[in-house]
Amino acid sequence: MFHIEQYIRMDGLKIGAASPLLDRLSVLSDPVRPRLLLLLEGHELTVTEICAVLQLPQSTVSRHLKTLVDHGWIASRAEGTRHLYALAPADRTPAAARLWALVKEEIAGGVAARQDAHRLDGILAERQRRSREFFASSAGQWDRMREELFGTRFHLTALLGLLDERWVVGDLGCGTGQVSAALAPFVRRVIAVDSSAEMLAAARRRLKPAGHVEVKRGALEALPIADGTLDAAVAMLVLHHLPEPGQALAEMARALKPGGRLLVTDMLPHDRESYRQRMGHVWLGFSDAQVARALAGAGFTGIRIAPLPADPAAKGPALFAATARRAAGRPS
Numbered sequence: 001m002f003h004i005e006q007y008i009r010m011d012g013l014k015i016g017a018a019s020p021l022l023d024r025l026s027v028l029s030d031p032v033r034p035r036l037l038l039l040l041e042g043h044e045l046t047v048t049e050i051c052a053v054l055q056l057p058q059s060t061v062s063r064h065l066k067t068l069v070d071h072g073w074i075a076s077r078a079e080g081t082r083h084l085y086a087l088a089p090a091d092r093t094p095a096a097a098r099l100w101a102l103v104k105e106e107i108a109g110g111v112a113a114r115q116d117a118h119r120l121d122g123i124l125a126e127r128q129r130r131s132r133e134f135f136a137s138s139a140g141q142w143d144r145m146r147e148e149l150f151g152t153r154f155h156l157t158a159l160l161g162l163l164d165e166r167w168v169v170g171d172l173g174c175g176t177g178q179v180s181a182a183l184a185p186f187v188r189r190v191i192a193v194d195s196s197a198e199m200l201a202a203a204r205r206r207l208k209p210a211g212h213v214e215v216k217r218g219a220l221e222a223l224p225i226a227d228g229t230l231d232a233a234v235a236m237l238v239l240h241h242l243p244e245p246g247q248a249l250a251e252m253a254r255a256l257k258p259g260g261r262l263l264v265t266d267m268l269p270h271d272r273e274s275y276r277q278r279m280g281h282v283w284l285g286f287s288d289a290q291v292a293r294a295l296a297g298a299g300f301t302g303i304r305i306a307p308l309p310a311d312p313a314a315k316g317p318a319l320f321a322a323t324a325r326r327a328a329g330r331p332s
């Protein structure tokens with residue numbers, strides 16, 4: 001292949017400055033290639049799809065694709081057994097982008113480009129038809145396939161991506177740090193607090209790789225967190241251990257910023273007396289009314305309480321999730 005930067009006079013002097021741009025321009029002199037770029041500017045396509053649009057044999061298309069890849073015009077990526085091609089804007093210099101804009105202006109309204117665009121519409125519609133057909137035939141089986149392929153909980157973890165990445169979040173009564181570990185990838189900082197040295201040791205082991213998780217020993221009734229530090233706080237399965245949940249909720253309000261959010265998850269009322277002895281539970285769950293009263297009393301507004309769907313594998317009592325915001329004024 002001829003490269004302009006390789007054009008050297010017999011006496012050894014370079015007569016053209018190395019010009020990758022002119023090199024790229026020379027590549028576009030074959031009219032098929034600009035048509036190809038036009039197609040790949042808007043869509044990632046397979047060789048078979050490109051052949052169908054350009055109505056050219058695969059060997060010809062593959063040759064042109066290789067040239068365009070070699071000169072940085074397009075990029076390819078493997079997906080399973082097939083290769084997809086697309087314009088490679090990230091690699092292009094501003095000059096190459098201007099060059100492409102000029103060439104595009106020249107060919108975009110032409111007959112060949114219009115025909116290509118029409119055939120491309122057909123190819124894309126075919127793609128969509130195949131996907132629709134798949135869902136039409138598998139609607140009844142989709143839940144089972146989804147679970148088989150991806151498990152039952154991935155969407156719940158993915159929803160944590162809705163958290164604001166600037167947030168500082170408190171995991172209050174963090175235990176072994178499961179909540180902190182789930183939050184850590186999505187927020188700026190996690191402050192995990194627990195009163196048990198043993199639980200904290202396990203939390204530290206779990207959270208070691210996450211540098212922005214601070215693990216602190218302290219009581220929920222006197223949190224080791226300065227006023228108005230937290231954008232959000234979580235008290236997961238901890239309130240039923242506290243003789244005075246209202247006191248801990250007031251501390252959470254103090255540590256939250258005005259408008260900061262609290263999530264409390266705990267058990268709905270149940271009759272498993274044995275939990276008092278076996279696990280030190282003080283409260284056998286909480287009713288909606290108890291939770292709403294306690295939250296309002298601690299200075300929270302916008303209180304919402306929802307029962308959580310039971311996990312088929314779970315043996316414990318049913319759970320609820322209560323969310324609320326710290327009122328704008330100073331908590332009393």
Ligand SMILES: C[S@@+](CC[C@H](N)C(=O)[O-])C[C@H]1O[C@@H](n2cnc3c(N)ncnc32)[C@H](O)[C@@H]1O
Nearest residue numbers: 173174175194195196199219220236237238241
């Ligand atoms: C049942 S565990 C739940 C842990 C964790 N939130 C989770 O969802 O796995 C309750 C945790 O609350 C902690 N805890 C109980 N009373 C506390 C208090 N007054 N102050 C701070 N932590 C407390 C316990 O040490 C324990 O780690």
